[in-house]
Amino acid sequence: MVEKLQNDAVRALAGLLFDGMTIMSGGFGLCGIPENLIAAIRERGVKDLTVISNNCGVDGFGLGVLLEGGQIRKMISSYVGENKLFEKLYLSGELELEFNPQGTLAERIRAGGAGIPAFFTRTGVGTLVAEGKEVREFDGERYVMERGLTADLSIVKAWKGDAEGNLVYRKTARNFNPMMASAGKVTV
Template identity: 80%
Template sequence: MRKIFPDAKSALEGLTFDGMTVMSGGFGLCGIPEHLIAGLRDSGVKGITVISNNAGVDGFGLGQLLETKQIAKMISSYVGENKEFERQYLAGELQLEFNPQGTLAERIRAGGAGIPAFFVKTGVGTLVAEGKEEREFNGERYIMETGLVADLSIVKAWKADERGNLVFRKTARNFNPMMATAGKVCVVEVEEIVPTGSLDPDCIHTPGIYVDRIIQTVSEKRIEQRTVRTRETA
């Protein structure tokens, strides 16, 4: 089955619906699927629950979906520099489920691995533990956290081959690879698509079995950098 699509609109066709849960990769502004986020915005889908480490910044990344009020709930670990995120939460317009960053990463990994729940020490005795089952192991208290899955995972990778095997760079590996495994459907945007068999198997971070659709894009930042370099050499 051919996985390569020409753009975000076609790659998301038939996958979005109101009230869906979306995992969106990235760490800060590194490795965020900016074109697929824009595709979600343009689709007009509403009432989304978004699972992401953070929510971009005002007007960029997931910040676009906050501005259009398409997000009903965030499951994240960091508000960051997004003033609209803070404003909507304090105004009661946005539900927020905060997680310690390592706990969020493990919840996503667990969901992708088919693990329904696990116990962790982080958060014991704090607001994080409210309403959660607690148990004692070896004299220490632990709280139960559940695995996370999504209707759709949108992911940003550096390279992919035609089968969807993915290679990530640097901190883009913090959430993208595990999110690719935890979505019922995974759509990926990449900077480069290479022929099948040209990637070193030891360098593949996510096997293509997890990837359903791929688009090739160039980030706005890279377009700007290339424009500057072209002007300098002209």
């Protein structure tokens, strides 16, 4: 039986990481990010990761350390932000980016966690966001189909947790963490 409560990020991730996996990372900007788990992933050196997160941290902190280590192949996010390396790698074609309006990203994650494979939204119709996606008309309005998102692993930051998986988040650290916790095959 796997011990569900760990006090060390490296031990908590033992046996869960592999090259090419998809990881969801909670947080918003730098608020409520699972920085200890990110450091443990950096230490492990897994690569070719697809990371689903609101953004990619900043240069030298948060998910930015995985980007600096060349571990991230693709980002699914809504904000490039202050990370100059993110911008440079994307513009040079070295980093794949699936850009989402923030509300759409949140709903894609929520849908994935709820077992909903896809949904329709008006957001993005007629823009680059809709390119290559199914568009349908409902009641005279056009909607783009968005797929729910899931991940091999969700990493989140909670204030407190128990062996049953109940988590308590504090203040603004709640942000994307609860929905990401629901959408991973495994959550740490």
